[in-house]
Amino acid sequence: MRAAFAAAHSGQASPLSYTRVAIALHWIVAVVVIAQFAWGWWMLEIPKQPPGSRAAAFNLHKSVGLVILALMVLRLGWQMRHRAPTLGGLPAWQQVLARCTHVTLYVALIAMPVAGYLGSVFSGYPVEVVRRYIARLGMERSGAQGTDEWDS
Numbered sequence: 001m002r003a004a005f006a007a008a009h010s011g012q013a014s015p016l017s018y019t020r021v022a023i024a025l026h027w028i029v030a031v032v033v034i035a036q037f038a039w040g041w042w043m044l045e046i047p048k049q050p051p052g053s054r055a056a057a058f059n060l061h062k063s064v065g066l067v068i069l070a071l072m073v074l075r076l077g078w079q080m081r082h083r084a085p086t087l088g089g090l091p092a093w094q095q096v097l098a099r100c101t102h103v104t105l106y107v108a109l110i111a112m113p114v115a116g117y118l119g120s121v122f123s124g125y126p127v128e129v130v131r132r133y134i135a136r137l138g139m140e141r142s143g144a145q146g147t148d149e150w151d152s
């Protein structure tokens with residue numbers, strides 16, 4: 001944040017392109033999010049009986065969703081420390097639209113995993129990897145269920 005602020009106020013020329021890290025994070029998140037949507041819709045079709053494969057698919061979806069959240073936090077941190085190239089040359093309205101699209105995508109890709117996580121926790125089927133971690137710390141709530149027996 002301080003670096004971006006300093007760069008923005010130091011009169012430094014805007015970079016001509018995104019950093020390699022920003023480009024890599026962009027494409028990794030894009031591919032994983034598209035796969036996550038497809039997986040999320042597909043997993044709901046898995047029959048509840050016999051138990052096992054549906055729970056495994058849900059658990060994978062939840063874990064990948066949390067990885068997306070972590071990648072988005074990383075992106076946000078990186079974005080704050082490294083200036084993005086300006087959109088000079090484009091009409092002002094296109095620059096505003098591009099900026100709004102960018103911000104909307106950030107908000108959505110943080111809100112979606114957070115909503116999924118909260119939904120899981122409050123539905124009584126917490127995220128399995130997190131539940132195991134908490135159990136290992138000896139902090140598990142009595143009565144909390146894993147998704148081993150997912151049957152929603």
Ligand code: HEM
Binds near residue numbers: 061066116118
């Ligand atoms: C960017 C990240 C995510 C995307 C794009 C995503 C996408 C989806 C989609 C498309 C569905 C199917 C919805 C439907 O047709 O009703 C779904 C369902 C679900 N997702 Fe996610 N998800 C994400 C993150 C998460 C996370 C982090 C969790 C939990 C930790 C989670 C838990 C669930 C659960 C439990 C369902 C099934 C809901 C039901 O039973 O109707 N998702 N998700």
